Amino acid sequence: MFGIIRIIILFVNVINLGQGKNLEDLWPAHCNEYKVLDEQNRSITSPYPDSFYCDSSSGEQTGAWQGPGYYRFMHPAGTTLNEGTVGVEVAGEVCFNAMVSLSCNYRANITMTDCGGYYIYYLPDAPNCDLRYCAAP
Incomplete structure (x- = not known):
């Protein structure tokens, strides 16, 4: 019985914290406003590409790269740059x-x-034009 009451109190506290908003509304704006990197050749499991790719505004940008900004990695590229978990930001x-x-x-x-x-990542231009961001599954 005590466990059920605790869950109800925690649920009420979440509603009060968000002032009746959906939990998604509490995330930073860039959780809903981002660019997508989903090319298969961005996956760390893909073979090394024969073509030249550039994630830098200083050269000819290739693929889905649109300059510095907020990005989400999605399949088939993979979904994360990091291993393990991170905090909220x-x-x-x-x-x-x-x-x-x-x-x-x-x-x-x-x-x-x-x-x-x-995860959403703020990614700057890669340091050189022959470098790009790759994702893990």
Whole structure:
């Protein structure tokens, strides 16, 4: 009986916190306003592409990249850049490496937002035009 009462109180507290709004309305605006990166060749499981791709405004942009902004990774590209879970909004760093090297050749600061079932990333231009963001399943 005590467990049922606790659940009801928590549910009431969530309603009061949101002032009657849907939980989705409480997320940051970019959880609903983002660009999509879903090309299969962005998946870390895809073979190394024969073509040149560019996630930088300094060169000829290719694929779905539209310059710095909020992005959501979707299938078949994959759904996350990170491994594990993050808080509601966390600043982090992404590492770019050449296929022949396992070291971190270039870095970029990003922001990750947990939008309740999917992540939105603020992605800057890649440091060089021959680099791009890839996703994990």
